Amino acid sequence: MKQELVSNMNEMNQALHIRPGAVYWMDWKREINEKAQAIKVTVEDIYPHVIIVKDKYGRRIGIPAASAAIDLRLTKERHAS
Numbered sequence: 001m002k003q004e005l006v007s008n009m010n011e012m013n014q015a016l017h018i019r020p021g022a023v024y025w026m027d028w029k030r031e032i033n034e035k036a037q038a039i040k041v042t043v044e045d046i047y048p049h050v051i052i053v054k055d056k057y058g059r060r061i062g063i064p065a066a067s068a069a070i071d072l073r074l075t076k077e078r079h080a081s
Helices: 008-016 065-071
Strands: 023-029 036-046 050-054 060-064
Touching (some): 060 065
8 A cells, every 4th residue: 555645734734624614814915015914714615726715705715725724724813933
């Protein structure tokens, strides 16, 4: 049986338990002043390479699945690493 290599990013994505209907926080960069603002988003669709989330205004945002653990988080504040 071939053992599949699991990257650190895949482990972080699995720890989030991303599923349709789940609510997360992400930083939304505003073009006016380049300052990131935390917004609450809901997972709408999950595809092999992209995760589609929707904010409270109905805007659909595509996030690369490979970096979902970096873009999505469970708390409003980003933890210092």
